[in-house]
Amino acid sequence: MTTLDIPVSAIGPDIDRPRGGALAALVRHSVALARRSLIKTVRTPEALIDVTLQPVIFLLLFTYLFGGAIAGGDRHAYLQFLLPGMLAQSLAMGGIALGQNLNADIQKGVFDRFRSLPVARSAPLVGAVAADVVRYLTVCVVMLAFGTVMGFRVETGFLPAVAAVALSIGFGLCFCWISVWVGMLVRTPGAVQGVMFLLVFPLSFGSNVFVATNTLPGWLQAFVHVNPITPLVGSIRGLLVGGPVAGHLVVTLAWMAGLLVVFVPLALRAYARRA
């Protein structure tokens, strides 16, 4: 600390207006903050276990341990049935880490810094969610690649498969706002995980991921039918291994819109309140 002269520079003439207007500022700030999240992801690759190793282990476990019993010996047929469903499950689980990270950021005081800066109110959350695209893409690639090694085959074509991946990522981006909201509400990252498991486990197991719905008792079938994971699994299954898509897709998109409409405002409000 020897040279004491700091060149005075660089803030624009009208310091009360964000450069390029409010929307441009939101995009710019969100991108900058998304970059921050990505740098953190690259620096701590072990944080990707839940979107790499964990789904692979689940896939192996269910295919080889339970698959024979569930599908009456035809493991290949079961893998074709299971993989699209497990993709949906992994996406729902993949959002949990986001809420935990945001909660930790708040605890550590990192967000205090952002909140003392003139950034758009939603930018820290939007940026963090946007960076999660990378994790969801990773889940899709890892599961499809590993599934292929295990014998899974896409039976439709390249474009439908791409559509399946896009839909999966899109759903992940909508679903993770629940985790963001919970991350703003509870005290510790551990609690975020606890609460989200309570939500995600019934949703992913009480669905058509592992077994056909018509094998279930009536009351459980009723739950499966109102479960947002069910139409998602239906859509992905249709897009990867064939079958009806349109009906499932409409319901899935409606759910995605619904999740955004409900949980984005809830998360933003909880964030604004959390001091």
Next chain:
Amino acid sequence: MTDLVVRAEGLRKRFGKTQALDGVDLAMRRGTVLGVLGPNGAGKTTAVRVLATLLRPDAGTAEVAGIDVLRQPQRVRRRIGLTGQYASVDEDLTGTQNLVLIGQLLDLTTKDAKRRAAELLDWFDLSEAAGRPAKTYSGGMRRRLDLAASLVGHPEVIFLDEPTTGLDPAKREDMWGVVRTQVTQGASVLLTTQYLDEADALADEIVVINQGRVIAHDTPDGLKRRVGGLTLRVRPTDPARVPDAMRVLDKVAAPGTAASADGSAGSRPGAVSVPVIGDIALDDAVPALRQAGIEVTELGLHLPSLDEVFHALTETKTMEEALS
């Protein structure tokens, strides 16, 4: 119009059963340093968080740089820099990445943000560590990065919450230099501290907070006058010379005061204390002691400790209350 760059009136904030702020008034003149002094839990951090737009008070009003903190927080944020009590640097990001991110969030172009980051890292002696993740930094380095982060946008008003806690003495003085430089460049600095000497070294005015209330607002000198000010303490090698030392030191005593032998109020007996006006008293005391042939093992100036300040202030307060 008075040029107050921070003005708060009647701030109140309650957390559960704790009344963290119980009607706090603050005023800081432009281009000055205001030291906010108080013991643990006094409400210093809470007050800073309210002023820095992080926390809404239950009651009261606050203006920073002439702008209402509650009504137009976003405009306030463009004019302030905050270094909180606990380091808020991002541990996974490098020093450069931390500062560039803040520059981008302040709407600098990426190029300007990078230039400003390099400038500040250099200034804070962090250039060598600029490319390393902040989690590899020592505590003092993090603290400096944190301080640098609050200066990225050339803020008009800087809030520093205990900026030197955890720094070694040399870095502490460096930090004082940083604060003074900011002021010469036109910024105003509000800093909290638990150290009286720090407030004394930096602040133009000092606010003392205790239990969510302002119990004094004065210049450092004014405050010292009220609480007894500087003390010169001398310990003769030969305890028998204490009375002689008292006679000698009476001559340098502040007007209306006299030297006294220590031994009561917890201090080790065998020393002589005398209230003095400033450190020039040393110039008179040392030759006088030598002339009288009194050898000493200890000779030094002491500021009243924070304890003593509180003691004195709360005592006068209860006296005032009793009288009124």
